[in-house]
Amino acid sequence: xxxxxxxxxxxxxxxxxxxxxxxxxxxxxxxxxxxxxxxxxxxxxxxxxxxxxxxxxxxxxxxxxxxxxxxxxxxxxxxxxxxxxxxxxxx
Numbered sequence: 001x002x003x004x005x006x007x008x009x010x011x012x013x014x015x016x017x018x019x020x021x022x023x024x025x026x027x028x029x030x031x032x033x034x035x036x037x038x039x040x041x042x043x044x045x046x047x048x049x050x051x052x053x054x055x056x057x058x059x060x061x062x063x064x065x066x067x068x069x070x071x072x073x074x075x076x077x078x079x080x081x082x083x084x085x086x087x088x089x090x091x
Contacts, residue, residue, distance in 0.1 A: 003041035008034050011051055012064040018080055019053060019062075026087045030055050035063075050074075056090050 011034055023030045033052040039045070050061040050070070060078070061070040069078045078086060 005039045005041055007037050007039075009037055009048070009051070009064065010034065015062060015064065015066075015080075019083070022080070022083045022087070023055060026084060028055055028087060055087060058090070 011032055016032060019030055031054040033054070035051040036049040038047045038049065048063070050063050053060040053062060053069070059072055061072075061074065062068075067080050069080060069083065070076060071078055
């Protein structure tokens with residue numbers, strides 16, 4: 001029987017602060033959902049589920065200590081410095 005062990009990851013405080021600052025500047029409120037790390041017991045296989053940030057109905061994926069956000073999936077990249085312009089285009 002395969003046993004999957006799940007542990008919740010803490011959101012990096014500096015990354016969270018940057019995103020909150022940009023959202024405050026754009027008059028929006030982000031919703032943060034912590035990611036998980038999933039390990040298959042007795043193997044060296046693991047999967048890191050990214051953190052999710054929901055801003056104006058759009059889900060952004062983020063990893064700790066990264067300057068890149070991903071829009072809806074890992075194929076659409078967005079730098080944190082460009083987040084303000086992206087949010088302003090939504091309105």
